[in-house]
Amino acid sequence: MRANARRRLCARVRYALARKGAATPVVVTTERLVLRTWAPEDRSDLIGLLGEPEIVRWLNVGVPFATEEIDAFLDRQTETARLRGWCRWALQLREPSQDDPAGVVGFCGFGCAFAPDVELGWTLAPAMWGRGLATEAAEAALDYGFRTIGFTEIISAVLPDNVRSRRIAEKIGEVVRGTVTHDGLRHLRYAAENPGPLPLPEPGIRRDCL
């Protein structure tokens, strides 16, 4: 069996127990993390995460997210995963220590806010910053996006002042190719192209944001 096919098969059969026992498909596994689809039980973790001022500062110009916006985010991830086979996946530690959260500690994956570009984004609970976890997730998602999904190009839109995020984009091999504007804010458009070869197309997996 080819490596790509084996990886896809493994991705389909791996499952992790999310909090409160929900069986949630794991899409990507790294040394310390799983990137998995969302369960309704993740809602309270997501509300906590998106309530952090240090996150709101970069994701919503410092304005707290309304509960309806958080619910819409969760619904959108579930729907995108169903329609396209990918989304901004929930991040969970594989082996949390006693001091670490057992549930969702962030999210990382693909979205269509900058369509037609496919955008890879990352967000991590501030208590977990500085351990290289966001880079680990972003690197694995990029690799999965190229080698398993088959995107031809992946971008990351980063605000110029967001130095931590810019560093991640650089570490995973993205380079600045222009700018994109979203909600009136100019973002640096970091981009990486698929070095190939492209995997065979899979039913149910979209390779674009069209």
Ligand SMILES: CC(C)(COP(=O)(O)OP(=O)(O)OC[C@H]1O[C@@H](n2cnc3c(N)ncnc32)[C@H](O)[C@@H]1OP(=O)(O)O)[C@@H](O)C(=O)NCCC(=O)NCCS
């Ligand atoms: C962006 C985010 C995920 C980074 O998390 P993190 O845990 O710091 O990420 P990592 O540890 O993997 O890597 C951060 C890198 O930035 C570097 N860094 C940290 N502070 C820095 C600073 N003030 N100036 C320059 N580089 C800095 C770190 O040294 C590290 O690089 P290194 O591995 O070369 O040392 C996190 O800050 C976050 O969730 N921010 C809020 C949401 C957000 O901005 N999302 C991205 C939207 S584009």
